[in-house]
Amino acid sequence: MEYPEVRRDESVVEDHFGIEIKDPYRWLEDPDSEETKKFVEEQNKITFKYINEYENREKLMDKLLEKYNYERFGCTFKRGKGENEYYYFFHNTGLQAQSVLFRQKTLDSEPVVFFDPNTLSDDGTVALSYISFSDSGKYFAYSLSKSGSDWVKIYITQIEDGKLVEIDKPLDWVKFSGITWTKDEKGIFYQRYPKPNISENKSAGTETDQNSNAMTNQNLLNLLMNLRLHNVGSTFFFKTSKDSPQYKIVKININDSEKKFIDVIPQNKHVIDTVLFCNNNSFVINYLYDAQLFYSVTSFINPGTVYRCDLRNNSCKEIKRNVVKNYNPDDFVVKQKFYPSKDGTNIPMFIVHKKYVVANIRGGGEYGETWYESGKLDNKQNVFDDFQWAAKYLINLKYTSPEKLCINGGSNGGLLVGACINQAPELFGCAVADVGVMDMLRFHKFTIGHAWISDYGDPDKEHDFKTVLNVPLHSLKLISQLQYVAGKSSKKPLLIRIDTKAGHGGGKPVKKRIEEATDKISFINKNINAEWCD
Structure with a gap:
């Protein structure tokens, strides 16, 4: 396969703790440059040419449309x-x-449309990112994202006869933020960034400097936004389930250097529902004796x-119940197996x-904090080993063979796929890394x-830098x-599919999801020589 010629800038060389790091494609970090745009166009051209040559692509698209x-x-x-309860x-x-x-x-009453994001754009790329109702239900705040961007706008409205009136x-310039109404409904808690110092023809998608301004005391800020009940000066009160499944009331003085939480009302056998404050030092607590609960259940075979x-x-x-056409869950079998990883775990x-x-490798939360800790920082290689040993297990038991085995993951899972296909290419016939x-x-x-430093380590520190040095780009x-x-x-083809109107995955319209799935499966089927079955 002929690949586009991509300029290499051999002058970009940096010294990190005595190790020379060459970065000849540093210029590709700017998504708005004309050279990067040309790169994207040329890469997509060869990728889509390859995908469109898959003989069953149209049948695959029709099948996915039917299933979606x-x-x-x-x-x-x-x-x-009261009257605002719905x-x-x-x-x-x-x-x-x-x-x-x-x-x-x-x-039992007839549902009516409250908010329809489909009316906000012609192509469905404006998505509802976050919603929040005030306690009384009189006010409604929500955030919108465009084309998968992390940047969102928050809108504050009053509900009048089922209609939203902006108040x-x-x-602007909100990112990675929840929305929490104050108890008196006079405002909201949210997190925003300073306006980026960029020109009008430049996107704000790759800002870096602004991040540090919004991340100070982020853990405390998130706590304030999500759990705050009341505050008296610098002393904040919260309802929390930490070590208290029935909930308890705690307080913290944010000016206290130690920032320790102190129990105010411990949990008891009844669940704390709502808490009201009187005269700044008295509580009225409503304990939950009876209630109704809604929950949803999904699984590998239950939609x-x-x-x-x-x-x-x-x-x-x-x-x-969600019902998929021409689908019978009884046609599938789900079973859990255990296999030994490289270190015997x-x-x-x-x-x-x-x-x-699906391998439940270390670094997840399946078996508590210890399981998670054993797949982060210095232990990150355990994650890659677990995944590769899962492949070996399946191959040894004749579930599959290397030439028929495809791996796929997104975000952190994209890193996993990228690392494993580089460390053990002999185990896999195809690898697809989504937004890795x-x-x-x-x-x-x-x-x-920067929020992932707790998981991967800080590359600006020598120890962490050497730990992640051999992972992809x-x-x-x-x-x-x-x-x-x-x-x-x-x-094997070495290709990249770049969607310029989608972000990390959140809020992606159904049409884009189907198109993406069609392209991905077409690529996989071509590379593992999968037979088409109607």
């Missing part, structure tokens, strides 16, 4: 009080770009079922017939990357290096 086109219900939730849920008829928020006065101007649980009589009832995996496997966290020497310099730089080094010798 089913009615979907989100989990019901209740908000508001049940809410998200619903999608099947191929709507974005799910619509409905509400109903009772579970303040939108809040989703919503239940209502009445805690007064310990009964649960199914209220909504038993790792669980789920095998879903037909030939679908690839540049482990510079990840902390872009968007939310920034996605555009990685594909350039792969094509440069292995393009002429590799029998």
Whole structure:
């Protein structure tokens, strides 16, 4: 395969703790430069040419359209009080770009549209990012994202006869933020960044310097936003479930250098529901004796079922079920197996017939904090080993063979795929890394990357730098290096698919998801020589 010629700037060389690091594709970090735009165009050209040559691509697209086109219900939730009390849920008829928020006065009454994001854009790329109702249900705040951007705008509205009336101007330069109403409903807590110092023709998607301004005391800020009940000066009160499943009330003085939480009202056998403050030093607590609970259940073979649980009589009832056309879950088998990793640790995996496997490798939360800790920082290689040993287990037991085995992961999972296909290419016939966290020497310099230092380490520190040194690169730089080094010798295509109107994945319209899945599966099928079965 002929690959585009990509300029290498051999002058970009940096010394990190006595180690010379060459970065000839540093210029690709600027997504707005004309040279980068040309790079994207040329890479997409050869990628889509390859994908479109898959003989069953149209049949695959039709099959995915059929499978996606089913009615979907989100989990019901209740908000508001008195006349403003309603049940809410998200619903999608099947191929709507974005799910619509409905509400109903009772579970038996006719639902009506409350908020429809599909009316906000022609192509469905404006998505509802976050929603928040005030306690009374009289006010509604929400954030919108465009084309998958991390940047969102927050809108503050009053609900009048089911209609939303804006009561303040939108809040700009918001990112990675929740929305929490104050108890008196006079305002909200949220997190924003200073306005980036950029020109009008430049995107704000790769800002770095602004991040540090918003991250000071982030853990405390997130706590303030999500759990705050009341404050008296610098002393804040919270309701928390930490070490207290029935909830308790704690306080903290944010001016105290030690910032220790002190129990004010410990948990007891009844669940704390709501808390009111009187005269700054008195509490009125409503304990939960009976209530109803809504929850949804999904699994590898269950597309989703919503239940209502009445805690007064310990009964649960199914209220909504997602049904996929021409799909019978009884046709599939789910089983959990354990296999030994490189260091002998038993790792669980789920095998879903037909030939679908998910390995619960270390670094996740399946077995508590110790399991998570054993897959981060200095232990990151355990994650890659676990994944590779899962492949060996499947191959040894004849579930598959290397030439038929494909691996796929996104974000942190994209890093996993990138590392494993480089460390053990003999185990896999195909690898697809979605929006991978690839540049482990510079990840902390872009968007939310600095928040991942707790997991990967800080490349600006010598020990952490040497730990992540042998992990892949920034996605555009990685594909350039792969094509440069292995393009002429590799029998497998080395391609990248770049969507300029999508971000990390959140809020992606259904049409884009189907197109992306079609392209991905087409690429996989071509590379593992999968047979088409109607």
